[in-house]
Each structure stands twice: as C-alpha cells, then as structure tokens.
Amino acid sequence: MAGWYALLILALLTAGYVISSARARSIAGGNYAEMHSLPAYHGLYTAALAMLPALICFLIGSQLASYFATQTAIAALPGDVQNDVLKQGAALREAFNIAAGGPINSSSAEIQSAAAGYASVLSAGQWITLAIGTFTGLAGLSWGLSRVSMNFRARNGFEKLVHGLLWVCATIAVLTTIGIVFSVVGETYRFFFDPAITGKPTVFEFLFGTEWNPQAALRADQGEIQTAYGFLPLLTGTLLITTIAIAVAGPLGLFSAIYLAEYASPRFRAIAKPILEILAGIPTVVLGFFAALTVAPFIRGWGETFGLNVASESALAAGVVMGMMIIPFISSLSDDVINAVPQSLRDGAYAMGATKSETIRQVILPAALPGIVSAFMLAISRAIGETMIVVMAAGLAANLTFNPLEAVTTITVQIKTILVGDQEFDSAKTLAAFALGFVLFFVTLVLNYIALKVVQKYREQYD
C-alpha cells in the first residue's frame, strides 16, 4: 500500500513539474525576461502544491485506517478479552499476525474473525486514503496549473514553501528534546504516582534507599527477596567509576593538551593529534571488550601479587578504560581553549622573565580555567552516560561501597539490564528504568548547561 502511495506521490510530482513548466514556457513564448519567475519555478511550485495535500492525506489517512481497523478487531473479540488490557493486547497481536499473512494454526474463531475484520477495514481504509489522496493531489495540481501566468510570483511561493521546510527541519531538534522529556518524564511520573503500579517506592525511598533490587524472587525456594528501588548504590557506583575515569583522564588529557598546545612542534602535533582522534573514534563496545578481557584480569593479577582481593568485575577496570575513552575529550577541548588564550598574555609573561612552565601555570591556565572546567564537565557527563564499557566490565550487584577493587553497578547498567529482554510496560520494574533515565538525562543536562554557560562567559572576556 505504501508502495502505491509512493508511486502516486512520485507521479504527482513529475506531472506537476513537467506540465506546469511546459505551460509556463508556452505562455512566455521565449520572452523569459518579461516573466516574473522562470518556468522551472512554476513547475516546482505546482509539483509542491500537488504533493503536499496527497502527503497529508496519507499521513492522516493511514493512521485513521489502522485506528478504525483496530477498533473493529477489538469489537470482534469476546467480552472478557476486551476488558482485560493484557489479554486484549495478546489477542490483537495474534490477530495482526494472521492479518499480515501469518499461520492461522491454533487461533480461536473470535481471533480469526477479528483478524478478518481488521484486514478488511484496513484495506478499505487504505484504498479510501489512496482515492482521497489522488483526488486532492490532482486538485492541487490543477490549482497550481491555473495560476501559471506571466506575472505570477511562482519563485516567491516556492521559496516560502522551502523556507517552511527548512524551519520544520530545524524544529526536529526541539521535537527530539520534547520526545525525550515526554517519554522519560511521563513514565517517571507513573513510576512514582500511578496507583495502578504495585510495588513502587516513594520519591524519598527512591532517592535515599540503600538497596537496589528490581527483580523480586521468582520461585519460592529463592527465599524472601523483596523488590527495592533505592537509588543510592547506583549513584555511588556511578560516581565511583566516574571519579576513577576522571582521575585517569584528567591529568593525562590536560598534560597532553598543554604539551601539544605549548611545547610540541607542528610536526609532532600532526602525528600526536590523530592518535588522540583514533582513541576518540573507537566504539565503546570495543573498549568494553578490552576492559573485560584484558584490563580486568590484568588488574586482578596485579592485585593478587600484592595480596589484594580484586573482584573480577572491579570498578577500577571499568573506570580506567572509561578514562581512556574520555582522554581525547579533555585533551581536544582543553587544547582549543589553551590555543584561544591571546598571545599577548604569553608575551607579557615572557617579558617579565617567566619560564614557559611558569607562564603556563600562572598565566595561561588561569586564563583558560573556565574552558578547562567546562571540558571536565562535558567529560564527566560523558562518563556518567556511558553504557557499554560498564555493561561489559562492571557488575550487576548493587553494592554500596567506595572501594574501587569491588564490583559496583551504575545507572546505565541497570537501565540496560531492566530493559533488555521481555518487559511488560506496566510493571514498576520497567518504569524504574525510565526513572533512572530521567535522572541521567537531568544530571547530564545540568552539567552541559553549566559547561555551556561557563564557556560563553569566558568567550565574552577575551573576544
């Protein structure tokens, strides 16, 4: 069906352009200088007028068709299934499967009739949509065609449409943010306040609870395991790994940046910068594999030689590799801000007899400090939101500890663990993942906002 529609829209576009521009040419009769718009613009304008109504019809019509088809299918189901949300969903999925040409095998008569009703209403709706789309498209085409004349400002009309398209594209970024906020905040609200969800914590329990265990006991022999949604162990775990990562990446990234910006020859820079860029381009799943298979056993073996008991999924391994990941962030951002410090400041310091390192420490770094701080903040927000390294190298057990040799878990690990695999959308467990996502989104948003503001303020000072 969508194929037919694509064909229709393509046909309308071509017809609109070809007919309309030909008509404009014949009206002009070679005298294009007298005509307001070039024939091509008349063609484009008419093509757009033909396509838009057809496209709108399709977008609305296909939604309406599937809505009415689903309603028909629900009406065909037995009463007890209609009233139970879960059963209804399962029956509908089965009916959709049959309607899509799946095997009928053990389905009940009601579901079969639901599938038949769904299929017939859907196809009727889609054909009606196609018919209306064709009609409105043709109407748009003929209207556009009727406007072709020497004085018609087709270019201005078309440019207005293009301007609208540009605006829509730019707005998608806002829509994405709204989508994130809508999905994350909505589910988080349900997690805390929806009375239909059982086993949910209060906001206070969530924020200050010290136990995290979203999975209740499945069998009797597992004993009394209560679900608990205490956020603190996840927070400490995330902070622990992030702290290790910054402890690794901070000095390394900053000193690399200082060396590259102030000491290195252009040739050395040309070699060293790509190395850092390679590190930045390595997918995190690769770093996670490296952390789990090389770094973690190495740290474990190293700990054993000192008689330390290191967990095989220690926070240290995940933190060190995450540090590796954010070195390029810190170094390239710091490099930029150090380079942005005006040369006059350096020259002033040298004139006072300061050595290079004294200039860097006492003049350049203080001047670049706001930029460096914002680089660190961006790096921290990266580290907090990083998923694959911790999923592969950190543990699942929510231990409330600050010992880097023990296994800890993080916010992102828990989101991934809860949401991968089968999930029903109305359990506290699934919604808890969205609450964690909300925390993540909020924290990174605040960090980025502060970083942005700091940089803006700093730019105002020196430009």
Add this chain to the structure above:
Amino acid sequence: MTDITSGEFPSSIRRVEFDSAESKARLRGRYKSEARFKAYGIVALVITTSFLLALLTSIVSRGVPGFFQNYLVTEVLVDAAKIDPQGKGTPEALRAGDYSAVARAALADAIPGINERQLKKELNGLLSSGAGDDLREMVLANPSLLGQRIRTPLLLADQADIFLKETESAVRVFADTRGSATPSATTGDITILVSGNDFADDVALIKAELVNSAVALEKNIALRAGRGASAESLADLKAQAAELRQRAAGTASETLDSKTASRLVAINGGVVKVKEMTPTSVRGDVIVPLTTTAEAAPGTWQIRVYDRPEADRNMNDRAATFLEQLKSKGLIESKFNWAFFTRGDSREAELAGIQGALVGSILTLLVTIGLCLPIGVLAAIYLEEFAPKNRFTELIEININNLAAVPSIVFGLLGLAVFLNFFGLPRSAPLVGGLVLALLVLPTIIIASRAALKSVPPSIREAALGVGASHQQAVFHHVLPLAMPGIMTGTIIGMAHALGETAPLLMIGMIAFIVDVPTSLTQAATVLPVQIFLWSDLPEPAFKMKTAAAILVLLAVLFLMNGISIWLRKKFERRW
C-alpha cells in the same frame, strides 16, 4: 619616581643579586621545574599512546586467528547409501541426506581402529555439527559426485580449532627415550615396562609439584588463620596439605589426575594415556590402538606431555591425541575463513559469521543517512542563513547543543517509548534503529554543516545577491555547493559514530539472536556492534576469538570511513 631620583634605594624594594649563589640556585631550580613540567606532558602522551597500542595489540592478537579456520582435509567417500538410500536422485532427496554421517565416516577412515563408544564419541566431536554443509552444497551443485571419493575440507569443531591455534596447549615431545619399552597389550588398560628409567625425571617433577602445592596450601592456611578463621575450617585444609607432603616423600607409584600435567606414551603406532607411573613403568588406557605388543627399541617410542592440566582445557587428552594424530598425518589445514563473512549468527562458534550483522548495519545506516543528511543540512541552512534572531531560534540552538551531549542510552529510551510503544513500530527492526541513530547523530551533522556553511566567505553570497539572485538562490546555488565537502566530512564522521553505537539499539531490542540475514527494513535484525556485544558475553573461547575478529572488521570499516573523510578534507579544503 621620586624614590629613584633621590638616589636612595628604597627599603620597600628588595635588591636582587643576579650573580649570587642563591640566585643561581633559584634559577637552576626554575629550569629544573621547567624540564619536569615538559616531561609531564610527554609522559601523559606516552601513556595515552601506550593505552591505544595495548588496546590494538590485544584486539589484533586475539582477533587475527579468528579469520582462519582449521579443516580436516581428507578423502571423503560420498556414500550414496548414506545420502540417498532410496536412490531417488532428486534435489530434495539429496538435500535431506545425512552428510554428517559421510563426514564422520571419513574421519573414522583417517584414524582407524577406534571402536569403543566413548572414544568414538570423542573422535566425532572433533568435527563441527555443520561439517557436512559444504559437502551438501557440493553434491547439490554436482550430483555426479555421488559414490565417488573426493578430497575435500571438513569443518572442525570450535574446541578443536582453538586447540590447534593456542600455543599454551601445545604438546612437548620427548623422543630420545633411553630404554626399550614393552607394552602388555594393544588395547584397553595396559602396562608398559621400560628398561631405562625414562620416567624418573617425570616422577621427580610430579613430586616437586606436590611439594609446591603443599607449600601454597600451607601459606593459604597461615593467611586464613591470620584473618581469624576457625580451627575446624582449617583442619580439612591441613589434612590435605599433610597428605600432599606424604605423597611427595613416598616411593609408591604416582597417580596422574586431571589437575596435573598430562603424560601420554606413543608406542608401536598407538597412544596410551598414563594413569600411574613409577620410574620404570607406566600404566594407562590405550587411546589409539597399538599395532603389536613387541618391544620398542629406545628412541622409537615417545613421551608426550601437555603442561596445561586436563581440567583447565576445553579438550581432554583423548580428543587432543586424535587431533595430534590427524595433524601428524598432515590432514589438518588452516584456511582463510571466508564463511565468517558469508554466514549469519550461530550457536556453534565455528559456524558463526557476521553477514547478518553487516547487512543489518548497512540497512540501519541507510535509514540513518537517508533521514539525517537532508534534515541536518536543511536545519543547518535554516539556522545559519535564514533564522531570525529571536527566542525560538535561540531555543533551537540550545536544544541542538544539549542533544549533542545527551547520553546515547537516553535516545534508546526515546525510541522504546515513542517509536515502539507509541507508534507501534516493530521491535528489533533496522527501521527503528535507523530512526534512533538519526536523532542521535543529527546534532553532530547540524553542527558540522553549520561550520562548513560558515566557512564560505560572505563575498560569495554578496556576489550572488548582487547579480540579482534571491537569498535562497544564493544559498542553494552558490554557498551550499562550496560547503558540501565540509558537510560530507561531518556526515561521514557522524555515520562512523552511528556505526559504532550500541547502547540505544539494545533498548529497542536489536539484541535478539538472529540467524537469518535480514532482507527488509522491518525484519528483525542485529548490527555489528551489538553482535560483538552478544558474542563477547558467550563463555566459549572460540566466540571470544570471533568477537575480536568482528571488532577488527568494525575498526577496519571505521578507519576506512575516517580515512575517506580526511581525504575529502585534504582534497577539497580551500582557504579563502
């Protein structure tokens, strides 16, 4: 001013003697600190580079063997009785044939005389469960092979493959045996008497090992006692340590178990696994039958040692012996594993390939680039060229900057809540994956495109406007083409980012085990990074190797993409 003109040096200004010893020392200190500071930078760069090198060497050394696969190359009788017992000769009948049995028969021919059930099972376990697949394709393509003997490679199972690749499990062979050896029988549980004391060193070695483990155990006991462990809990360990000491001191025959290095005796064409040894005799089970019980002269029989204990290996001594036997006959060949690129995922490591994941990645990226390139470029054009300076434009800009830093997993949550639950799009589909990744890399592309548009000098725009072009004509006909190389560079980098992204795709269910290669945008599929993640979770060492190999493929593609973007930048870079 007045102070200086008065000729008096004011007391508030300290006089500095530049040639005093104190001054020179201070200067030396300052230069030292300068050198130190510079060294910090070099050290930081060296550490960072060595991180990268460690990463790459670790992956390459693990991954390169994954591109090769060991095969048993032997004479195979394409037995019509096994493949097409009714003699129908139709393609369906040929397809349904038992090709595994044909492969097993070829293996049995390669090592004859193995009749015991358990041993036969071990032997057959060397072959992959998919060993007959290639044979089936060959016969289907050419039915005249039926009944013929052909020399063809048969796929080995993952454990056998790994065993052949790993140097740690290599066998040490002692061929210059000093005495002559006499086996008591050709099969079953036999004793071999040796005239020289060939096993004396080994027995001494085993006793030394016993002492070592006793010492280690005693250390452990002391450690635990120091931590306050109760006496009862330690009693058991103490008894164990005492027993080890006693065994080490005694002269009775030593029993070998799966926790010590394995020793085998190759004699008279057969192989015996040693169970008990004294300096002059061994007792053990025959793995490969001996041809005679005749006395073997010194030097004609061998002792083989596997230093890694059987318990720590994925292959036991019997299977390893069969494999060594095949290898010594020259029947094992290592070939480049093309099937790695032409097969989908599998539960059997030797059959698993990345084609499904590669196709899934391509489909997903097609959706991503199809959406985010036009949207990103148009949005960038709007913001850079047409947007009025108002609050809404500012809001859009703040949004784009923020989205660039939102964790990728949050985009996964968005995909799950909006695309899957709200719009009801199918789970695990490249379509949804592409949508999510498009939103994820959109900010990158917008930011890069804006930078590219900004780098086109205003004179171009002004010249176009000056000859009467409309604002849009100036932008679309003149500015955009000049900005295109920069936009393409940004897009390729964004695509490379999307190709390596894993976390958001896990959220929308692209993590399912999928054998088939996807053919449409709405079919369940997986992508390369997710395949890497899935494989890395599996316990089999062969999958670890495949993981690293898949990572190498991913990194190669990423390097290629980055290389293209650098090339584009170099080729079209223009200084205005």
